Structure formats: C-alpha cells, structure tokens
Amino acid sequence: NFQYSHSLSCLSSLISTIVRLAMRSQPLLAFLLFTVVARTTVSARAPPTVSNRTLPYPHAHRSPRATTTLMQELLGPSGGKRTLKAYNGKYLTDFKNHITLFVWSNAPSQYFHIERINDNEITHWWFGQSSTARVAKEWEMLTPVKNNDGTWSFKSRWNKWMSAVREGYDGIDVAHSTVSARTPSSVPNRTLPFPHPPRSLRATTNLMQELLGPNGGKRTLKAFNGKYLTEFKAHWILMVWSNGAPEQYFYIEQINDNEVALKSATGWYITHWWFGQSSTARVAKEWEMLTPVKNNDGTWSFKSRWNKWMSAVYEENGVTSVTFEPKRYGPSENWLLE
Known part of the structure; x- marks a missing residue:
C-alpha cells in the first residue's frame, strides 16, 4: 500500500510539473496536444466484428435464412403488393404518413409493397413502437417467418416481433398478419371489402317515413342536456345551445332500407371517425351510414356500422362533442328530433 501511494504521489507530481512547463511554453503545449490526439486517432478503429451494417454495434442473433421458395411465396405474383x-380482422394502415395503425377498411393506404432487402430480411422504432421512414435501413429490415397456419410473422433485427397485441382506442399496432384479403365480390351490398358487424333490426317503412318526416328529413337534433347538434366551422360536430342558426339543421338522407346519413345544411355528413371521434365528410360512405333506432320515449338513437352509438356523453372545458360510443350509457345516446 505504501509503494502504491508513493507511486501515485510521484506520478501526480510529474503531471503537475509537465502542466506548469507547458503553460509557460506554447510550443510545448501544442506538441503535447498533438501527441494525445494522434495517439487516440491511431488506436480508434472500426469494430472488426461489424460487417455490412449501418450501425456500429453487433446486431442481435438473426432468424434462420429464408429459403428462396419462401421468399418467392411472400413476394407473390404482384411483386409484393399486399x-x-x-388476428382481430383489422388491416395494417398508413395513417397520415406518420404511424402505422389497424382500421376496418381497404383504402389505398392499406396496401404495402414487400421489398426484398437480402436473402433473409425484408420501422421498428424506439420503445417497441412502430413508425415510418423514407429509406429502408437497419430499423426497417424485418425477417419473415412462415407459420404453420399459413400466416406470416415479421421480426426486426433487434429480435422484436411486429405485433397487434396492444389495443388502445379502437385498435392499434402490428401480430401474426396474413398476406391476403377478401375480394370485394365476396362481400355483397358493401362498399368496403371486409365483413361488417351485425346490424340493428331493419327499420320498417313506417319508422323510416316517420324519421324523414313531411319535409324530407330536415330536422334539428336535441340531446339530453338541452343542447343541439351543430356543425362547427365545417370540421367537427359539436353540441351548443340552439340559436336557430342554419348550422343546426340537418337533412336525414335515406341510404337503404335500414340506414340513413345525417347531412348538414352546408353539405357535410357526420362521420364516425378515428378513436370514436366524430368528423365531417363530403360523401356518404361506410363511415357516414347510421342505423336509426326509435326509443320508447319518442327519441331516436343512431348506430354506426361498427356498432358504435352517436353520443353526447363527452364534455371537456364546457364543450360537449359528439362521439361514437361502444354502448348506450343512457339518455346521452338519445336524440329528440324537432
């Protein structure tokens, strides 16, 4: 211990002496700095164990090499457009070029091109989240695995599996995904090619006539809290106190024998939007179609094709917004037509 302490003391004294001399002589100080930098540069070299990689650290153990036959089957005759x-019947979707979600639909944003990177790899983002990128690099490369039931699984280079196990709001994220979808011809009387949930009972002719009324369906819809359905700046449907404004008149349009759409005086349709929100649309399609139900107290309720009820239950900062709820909580889903 004495020798160790003595050595440290001598080394400390030597360093102090060199520093004092260097501070008095600028050429000596420059020489010392050059020596340190040169030594560091020579000793720093690329890791010899990392080849053909874009990130300077050893990658996780990869899955077994995909055979040529499996890769050809995955890409398919259309070059990988799938x-x-x-497992929950929802489709992988590019939502506003930011994050990939699952929704009920068959829009162009739900078609993906499977690109072959190498023999065994096809954005795994931070904290297990998914994201999007313009260029396929380390985080975008996935190893495809064919399952016994005909589905495919995809594993990132960090040994994480693309999954749909997390569910929030109406459904989110990426599990065992199939590479096929039902053709539109297999779904009769539908505008989107996927099975719809069970609809409500058919509205009888008398009920539909009562709903439309003598003026062709021009009505105001009053909620349980005394507020009226209102179109606000052609974007969101809100609840405000009625003042006889044109934004509070809606045309109830009959779509088929048991479905209607609610159209504002300025031509906007009420839409069942993402995460149970409401929004507006110019054309009545799947998300705008509602099944009317006559209640015993004379009010009406409206259910979307995804079994969500048009509701006035949500209020924040004194503003009541229209949402689509998974069940009828009570009078908040009842509307009085005036």
Missing part, C-alpha cells in the same frame, strides 16, 4: 390482416 394487405396485411391481423
């Missing part, structure tokens, strides 16, 4: 359907 939809990916999860």
Whole structure:
C-alpha cells in the first residue's frame, strides 16, 4: 500500500510539473496536444466484428435464412403488393404518413409493397413502437417467418416481433398478419371489402317515413342536456345551445332500407371517425351510414356500422362533442328530433 501511494504521489507530481512547463511554453503545449490526439486517432478503429451494417454495434442473433421458395411465396405474383390482416380482422394502415395503425377498411393506404432487402430480411422504432421512414435501413429490415397456419410473422433485427397485441382506442399496432384479403365480390351490398358487424333490426317503412318526416328529413337534433347538434366551422360536430342558426339543421338522407346519413345544411355528413371521434365528410360512405333506432320515449338513437352509438356523453372545458360510443350509457345516446 505504501509503494502504491508513493507511486501515485510521484506520478501526480510529474503531471503537475509537465502542466506548469507547458503553460509557460506554447510550443510545448501544442506538441503535447498533438501527441494525445494522434495517439487516440491511431488506436480508434472500426469494430472488426461489424460487417455490412449501418450501425456500429453487433446486431442481435438473426432468424434462420429464408429459403428462396419462401421468399418467392411472400413476394407473390404482384411483386409484393399486399394487405396485411391481423388476428382481430383489422388491416395494417398508413395513417397520415406518420404511424402505422389497424382500421376496418381497404383504402389505398392499406396496401404495402414487400421489398426484398437480402436473402433473409425484408420501422421498428424506439420503445417497441412502430413508425415510418423514407429509406429502408437497419430499423426497417424485418425477417419473415412462415407459420404453420399459413400466416406470416415479421421480426426486426433487434429480435422484436411486429405485433397487434396492444389495443388502445379502437385498435392499434402490428401480430401474426396474413398476406391476403377478401375480394370485394365476396362481400355483397358493401362498399368496403371486409365483413361488417351485425346490424340493428331493419327499420320498417313506417319508422323510416316517420324519421324523414313531411319535409324530407330536415330536422334539428336535441340531446339530453338541452343542447343541439351543430356543425362547427365545417370540421367537427359539436353540441351548443340552439340559436336557430342554419348550422343546426340537418337533412336525414335515406341510404337503404335500414340506414340513413345525417347531412348538414352546408353539405357535410357526420362521420364516425378515428378513436370514436366524430368528423365531417363530403360523401356518404361506410363511415357516414347510421342505423336509426326509435326509443320508447319518442327519441331516436343512431348506430354506426361498427356498432358504435352517436353520443353526447363527452364534455371537456364546457364543450360537449359528439362521439361514437361502444354502448348506450343512457339518455346521452338519445336524440329528440324537432
């Protein structure tokens, strides 16, 4: 211990002496700095164990090499343009070029091109999240695995599996995904090619006539809290106190024998939007179609094709917004037509 302490003391004294001399002589100080930098540069070299990689650290153990036959089957005759359907019946979707979600639909944003990177790899983002990127690099490369039931699984280079196990709001994220989708011809009387949930009972002719009324369906819809359905700046449907404004008149349009759409005086349709929100649309399609139900107290309720009820239950900062709820909580889903 004495020798160790003595050595440290001598080394400390030597360093102090060199520093004092260097501070008095600028050429000596420059020489010392050059020596340190040169030594560091020579000793720093690329890791010899990392080849053909874009990130300077050893990658996780990869899955077994995909055979040529499996890769050809995955890419298919169309060059890899596929939809990916999860176990819950929802489809992988590019939402506003930012994050990949699952929704009920068959829009162009739900078609993905499977690009072959190498023999065994096809954005795994931070914290297990998914994201999007313009260029396929380390985080975008996935190893495809064919399952016994005909589905495919995809594993990132960090040994994480693309999954649809997390569910929030109406459904989110990426599990065992199929590479096929039902053709539109297999779904009769539908505008989107996927099975719809069970609809409500058919509205009888008398009920539909009562709903439309003598003026062709021009009505105001009053909620349980005394507020009226209102179109606000042609974007969101809100609840405000009635003042006789044109934004509070809606045309109830009959779509078929048991479905209607609610159209504002300025031509906007009420839409069942993402995460149970409401929004507006110019054309009545799947998300705008509602099944009317006559209640015993004379009010009406409206259910979307995804079994969500048009509701006035949500209020924040004194503003009541229209949402689509998974069940009828009570009078908040009842509307009085005036």
